[in-house]
Structure formats: C-alpha cells, structure tokens
Amino acid sequence: MSATPAPQPPSAASGPAAAARLVGAVLGLAALVVLMLGAFALPGVHGGPHEVPIGLTGPRAATEPLQERLDGDEWDVTLYEDAGALADAVEDREITGGLALAADGIDVYTATAGAPLAAGALTAMADSAAARQQAAATVHDLAPFPEDDPRGSGFAAAGLPLIFGGILPAAVLSRVFPGRANVRLRLAGAVLFSLVAGAAATAVLQYATGSLAGDYWVSALGLGLGVAALSVAFVGLEALLGLGGPATGAAVMMLLGNPLSGLATGPHWLPPGWAALGQLLPPGAAGSLLRANAFFDGTGAAEPSLVLVAWVVFGLVLGFAAHLRRPAAARPPARR
Known part of the structure; x- marks a missing residue:
C-alpha cells in the first residue's frame, strides 16, 4: 500500500501577475508617503498670511x-x-x-x-x-485664549484625539455587534458615543486644562457633532466596504484632515486650496465650530455645522445602504 504523499505548501506567487501586484503595491505605498509628506510639509513651508x-x-x-x-x-x-x-x-x-x-x-x-x-x-x-x-x-x-492656556496649546492639540475618537467606535462596535444585521445598532452606538465623548473632551479642555471659554454645553454639543461626523462615517464605511473602508478614511483624516485643520494657526494661515480642503474635512470643521462656540458666542458656527452634518448624513447613508444589501435569507421575515 503506497503512502499518501504529504500535501505540499503552496508555492510562492510568481509570474507576470505577481510582479504587477508587487509593482502596484510599491507604487501605492510610495504615493502614500509622498501624500503624507506633502500634507504635513507643504502647508508649513508655504504657510503665512493668505488674503x-x-x-x-x-x-x-x-x-x-x-x-x-x-x-x-x-x-x-x-x-x-x-x-x-x-x-x-x-x-x-x-x-x-x-x-x-x-x-x-x-x-x-x-x-x-x-x-x-x-x-x-x-x-x-x-x-x-x-x-x-x-x-x-x-x-x-477682543477674543483671547483663557488665562490658564494663553497660547491655546490645548485647543491646538485637539485634532488627533478627535480623529482617534472617530476611529474607535468603528473598530470596537464592529467586533461587539458584528454583521450587517447590526448596522443600525452600530450607528446608534456611534451617535451615543459621540455625545458622551464630546461632553467628556469638552470637560477636560474647559475645566482641566482651561483651554476653552464660553458655554460648556454648547461647546460639548458642537464637539460631539465633530466626533459624530467621523465615527458615523467610519461605521458606515466599515459596514459597506469592510475594514478597508475605515482604514482608508482614517488615513485620509490623519494625513490630510489633521495638518489642514488650522487648529493651531487659523485657516487663513494655510495656502488657499489647502485651507478650503481642510475646512471641508471633519477635523477642520470641528475645530472651526469649537472655536466659534468657545470664543465667539457661536458667531461663524453655521458653515462648519453644515459640513459636519453632511458627514453624519454620509455615514448614515452608507450604513443603511449596507443594511439593505443583506441577503434576503438574513432579513427577518415580514409580519403578516
């Protein structure tokens, strides 16, 4: 009785198709590095007064x-x-x-x-x-930073925590409530998380570091809207595209949204095209809304609020589109 040959491990990818994939991956990574360098370096090099x-x-x-x-x-x-x-x-x-x-x-x-x-x-x-x-x-x-933080260091440092606060719900809720059947539950969780995170972050910035002035609850709701613009969008991307969706979104927000937010400088100190793009992304819009609520009694809050609401709606649309794409067998039977 002849011995059954042991299964051989799959051979390494080779041939023209593998070479093409390798070249594509290398070029894609190189493009990402160039984009990151440009997003962080160009606004700083060309920063200054622009109209x-x-x-x-x-x-x-x-x-x-x-x-x-x-x-x-x-x-x-x-x-x-x-x-x-x-x-x-x-x-x-x-x-x-x-x-x-x-x-x-x-x-x-x-x-x-x-x-x-x-x-x-x-x-x-x-x-x-x-x-x-x-x-x-x-x-x-006429509108100084508070005495406890006269340089606005705490306000300027809010960008990256805001982005990570948007990433967390997509990462955690997708594991706790997996599957397209739970998309609506994940979206609701992202909204609730955003309200709690906005209140907590505002409390730290206003009472612990003394970086904010103005009405606490108005600032907290505005910052909660900023977190929701990211978290709901990331949950929607994950529901529709899988983990690659929020990973791509997080890369865009960290590589473009954070350096172009204008939190430390104000948008007028960035080159015009970069400044406009930064204010259309959630970190920049959230920073502008927080600035308006905390230091100017809400003056100038309308435009960033609309941008953030648009991102929330975008995430909800993606999430419900993913929910509707569930296989028919996975949907609950209709009541008669």
Whole structure:
C-alpha cells in the first residue's frame, strides 16, 4: 500500500501577475508617503498670511497709503469709519483684526483665539509702524485664549484625539455587534458615543486644562457633532466596504484632515486650496465650530455645522445602504 504523499505548501506567487501586484503595491505605498509628506510639509513651508481679512481706520492720509501697500495676496484690507466699527467687525468675525491709526499712536484690535498667527503678525506690524512714528502701539485682544492656556496649546492639540475618537467606535462596535444585521445598532452606538465623548473632551479642555471659554454645553454639543461626523462615517464605511473602508478614511483624516485643520494657526494661515480642503474635512470643521462656540458666542458656527452634518448624513447613508444589501435569507421575515 503506497503512502499518501504529504500535501505540499503552496508555492510562492510568481509570474507576470505577481510582479504587477508587487509593482502596484510599491507604487501605492510610495504615493502614500509622498501624500503624507506633502500634507504635513507643504502647508508649513508655504504657510503665512493668505488674503487675511483685516481692517484699518484713522485719517485718510494715513490709512489709504497703508491700504494700498498691504492689500494683495497676503492681506485683504477694509477701511472702517472709526475704531468702534472696526472692533465690531472683529467681534463679528468679518475680519481677523485691525489697526486704528492716530497721531499719538496705534490701537491694535485682535482676536487671538480666532487667528493666533494673524494676531501676532498684526501686532508686529503695528509695533514697527509705531516705532517709526516714535509712538506706542496698544493691543486690544477682543477674543483671547483663557488665562490658564494663553497660547491655546490645548485647543491646538485637539485634532488627533478627535480623529482617534472617530476611529474607535468603528473598530470596537464592529467586533461587539458584528454583521450587517447590526448596522443600525452600530450607528446608534456611534451617535451615543459621540455625545458622551464630546461632553467628556469638552470637560477636560474647559475645566482641566482651561483651554476653552464660553458655554460648556454648547461647546460639548458642537464637539460631539465633530466626533459624530467621523465615527458615523467610519461605521458606515466599515459596514459597506469592510475594514478597508475605515482604514482608508482614517488615513485620509490623519494625513490630510489633521495638518489642514488650522487648529493651531487659523485657516487663513494655510495656502488657499489647502485651507478650503481642510475646512471641508471633519477635523477642520470641528475645530472651526469649537472655536466659534468657545470664543465667539457661536458667531461663524453655521458653515462648519453644515459640513459636519453632511458627514453624519454620509455615514448614515452608507450604513443603511449596507443594511439593505443583506441577503434576503438574513432579513427577518415580514409580519403578516
């Protein structure tokens, strides 16, 4: 009786098809590295004022020449009748700051919490101009960061935790409630998680680190919406495409959404195309909504809110599409 030959291990992939897959994988990974480098490096290298809206007021003989000199690719200058109108425009977020010129000095109106780098550049510009006049520059910060975190370090650091907070529900809920039959349960879990995470994260930022001002519950709901924009979208991607969906989404958010969010600089400090893209992604929109609620009494909250709601709806649509794609045998029988 002849011995049965032992099964041989599958041979290593070879031939033109394997070579093509190898080349495709290498090129894809290289493209990912280039994308990551560009997303992190280019905004920093080319960062700076890009049509930052500022205001001027004072005698026309002084403001008009200064407007002509500043107005261009870096600054977008608007003239105001008086310092009160200029200050109102800063508080209404029509401009990031402005200068009130007078014979005895310059008053600088800034909103550091809205555009920290623009506020610093505007203050330096006023100091230089005042020095030439042998006068003084007085700074009025109309929307500062809280005293406990005057540089806004806690606010600027919120980007990556926000992204990871969106990834967690897709990773955990897909294991706890697997299968397309539980898609709706996972979506509901993502929404509930987002509300709890938004309240907890806001409590840390407002009470532990002192990085936020304003109404706690308004900020918490806004941050919860930001987490939901990510978590619901990731759960929907996982339900429809499997684990590759949220993995791809997480890569996009970390490689593009985080560096382009403008949390540390304000969006006007990024190149125009990068800035616009960043504000259409959940990290940038969530940061803008939190900035509006925490430091400007909700002024400017409408646009980022709509962006985040659109991402939540996108995730819900993906999730319900996956639920409807279940095989007929897997669906519960219809009641008669």
